[in-house]
Amino acid sequence: MTFSRRKFFAVAGTTAVGTLMVSPLEGLLARQTFGRKFGKGYGPLVPDPNGLLDLPAGFQYRTFSLTGELMNDGTLVPGNLDGMAAFPGPKNTVILVRNHELSPGSTTQVIGPRPYDPLCKGGTTNLVIGPNRQLIKHFTSLSGTYRNCAGGPTPWGSWITCEENTSTVATNNPANPTNNVSTSHGYNFEVPASATSPVNPEPLIAMGRFNHEAVAIDPKTGIVYETEDRGDSLFYRFIPKERGNLKAGGTLQALKIKDIYQAKTFTGFPKQKPMKVEWVTITDPNPPEDTIRVEGFAKGAAQFARGEGIWYGKGEFYFCCTNGGSTNSSGNPNGFGQVWRYIPGKETIELFVESTSRDELDAPDNIVVTPYGDLILCEDGGGEQYLRGVTPDGELYNFARNAFNTSELAGACFSPDGKTLFVNIFSGITFAIWGPWTSHRD
Numbered sequence: 001m002t003f004s005r006r007k008f009f010a011v012a013g014t015t016a017v018g019t020l021m022v023s024p025l026e027g028l029l030a031r032q033t034f035g036r037k038f039g040k041g042y043g044p045l046v047p048d049p050n051g052l053l054d055l056p057a058g059f060q061y062r063t064f065s066l067t068g069e070l071m072n073d074g075t076l077v078p079g080n081l082d083g084m085a086a087f088p089g090p091k092n093t094v095i096l097v098r099n100h101e102l103s104p105g106s107t108t109q110v111i112g113p114r115p116y117d118p119l120c121k122g123g124t125t126n127l128v129i130g131p132n133r134q135l136i137k138h139f140t141s142l143s144g145t146y147r148n149c150a151g152g153p154t155p156w157g158s159w160i161t162c163e164e165n166t167s168t169v170a171t172n173n174p175a176n177p178t179n180n181v182s183t184s185h186g187y188n189f190e191v192p193a194s195a196t197s198p199v200n201p202e203p204l205i206a207m208g209r210f211n212h213e214a215v216a217i218d219p220k221t222g223i224v225y226e227t228e229d230r231g232d233s234l235f236y237r238f239i240p241k242e243r244g245n246l247k248a249g250g251t252l253q254a255l256k257i258k259d260i261y262q263a264k265t266f267t268g269f270p271k272q273k274p275m276k277v278e279w280v281t282i283t284d285p286n287p288p289e290d291t292i293r294v295e296g297f298a299k300g301a302a303q304f305a306r307g308e309g310i311w312y313g314k315g316e317f318y319f320c321c322t323n324g325g326s327t328n329s330s331g332n333p334n335g336f337g338q339v340w341r342y343i344p345g346k347e348t349i350e351l352f353v354e355s356t357s358r359d360e361l362d363a364p365d366n367i368v369v370t371p372y373g374d375l376i377l378c379e380d381g382g383g384e385q386y387l388r389g390v391t392p393d394g395e396l397y398n399f400a401r402n403a404f405n406t407s408e409l410a411g412a413c414f415s416p417d418g419k420t421l422f423v424n425i426f427s428g429i430t431f432a433i434w435g436p437w438t439s440h441r442d
Helices: 005-013 024-034 292-298
Strands: 053-056 060-064 081-088 094-100 122-129 135-145 148-153 158-163 188-192 212-217 224-228 235-242 245-257 275-281 307-313 316-321 338-343 348-354 364-369 375-379 386-390 396-402 409-414 421-425 429-434
Touching: 053 060, 053 429, 081 148, 081 158, 081 421, 081 429, 094 148, 094 158, 094 409, 122 148, 122 158, 135 158, 135 188, 148 307, 148 409, 158 212, 188 245, 212 316, 224 307, 224 316, 245 292, 307 375, 316 364, 338 364, 364 409, 375 409, 386 409
Parallel strands: 081 409, 148 212, 212 307, 307 364
Antiparallel strands: 053 396, 060 429, 081 094, 094 122, 122 135, 148 158, 158 188, 212 224, 224 235, 235 245, 245 275, 275 348, 307 316, 316 338, 338 348, 364 375, 375 386, 386 396, 409 421, 421 429
């Protein structure tokens, strides 16, 4: 998504804090204008006078670390702001580790002294946020990686950032070198939230080389669950040899729905009906070609329609499938989105939410389990982009709307105290949002 830098900074620069209040008439108009169905959420969205982010009445936001701004390390904030997580910092600060989904041919890049691949422009930035939700500093923390889409926080205070590309030197195109690479990609990398400068990039090879999207870790076992962004993706788990030390290696496995050989979960599954699962072991987690999902499916693993964001909460994992819900005439997924729930304590998986129309839910991507029992989904569909809430019983509601452009919303995560939601507009703005979080449960 491209847009006028003059307009971007003129609009975003005016927004220190946007306090949104609404009259009954404005609320009615908001419902009619947005044409969306509301569930047990926070009420109708209020048009933002600054034209950035529509929120329910009583919620406020602040913006910071915009693409193109000068960071404390002398480099510019890169573009394509994607997955993100929040960690407790010293002196009551919050540390954000933020992905930048950039390819070698991108117009901006993450600049660091020790890039994994000098030809690649992706990576992460760290942001230190004060108790007043003001930016204290921001800087590069990882560079030289390829399309850092999402990832996930670890219980030991780091961010696992994921490459959503499997390019190698063998796949380079001499006739069109725009996206050529100098080494193999398709890995995860670990970035400590406590980093104060760029880390040494070390690929976590045993976690698999594939089109990574996101990860989430079970704090009880240390097992890492991984999603894959492909139309024929699998759902993986990585059992580390040493808990909390992913570099030490481990075993990669793919989920199989028990008694259903080679299940394709694109459509036709009943909602909220748990199914027993088991796991098949991947023999080669680092193949020269992008074939891990092929091996897993041949062993009976289930296919999912583009696995996206995943998050852990209270013994359960929720993950999105962007294209789940229906198939086209060729049998390929082209639905409006699904959310799946996996419960490791019971070894069950179930279809938790499935969209039936773009007005209901359109291509859910990043996801976070809120401290208040709901889910927040980041849309990445066509036209208007929303943050969608999901209640514990699976009912959808609107929480926010990108009023600035049609760029996706990404990286939703809560501060450690649960009072602030951080989120990105992919094309270049990071938000802190706060307000009456518990009001919809009163």
